Amino acid sequence: MKLSLKINPRFPPREPRMSVSIEASLLLPGDTVVPIAIRNISAEGFMAESPIAVACEGWVGVSLPGCGIVPARIRWSVEGELGGQFRRPL
Template identity: 40%
Template sequence: MSARMRVSDEDAGFLVRVRNVSAGGLMAELPHPLRPDSVVQVKLNGIGWVVGRVVWQTEGRTGVAFDQPIDVARVKEASGTPD
């Protein structure tokens, strides 16, 4: 699924491809690297903007840990993604 990611409230953000998502975070492919521990916001279908931190970055993929758990079922339902 696709999502929008940004590094500040004023930033329009950029599109990312989310490869997997859980209640505690996600892994996504980004068009450019972000530094580990960077604060990011991710706009997820069915949820809206979620705040998290970059926990790892390698070969175009990034792991983000959310500050608060999310309801993954809402994201999958809104994205048409099966369980």
């Protein structure tokens, strides 16, 4: 029996992320504004710290300095941290 330790990944590799410290805001449905601290970012998405739990439903706006309000989807949210995917790459 031949044993192979190489398996195909379940997901394609994500783009490398850059460590940052960016104060930004999430614009949630109902005009709720939540301050966030973005800790890493790539053209495709970001990871941020948030003072409240954010649901992974629908689209939100991310107010980024120098970019304006960028549409994104929250992909995960756990214990004060969240990950988002931009609708279109930056």
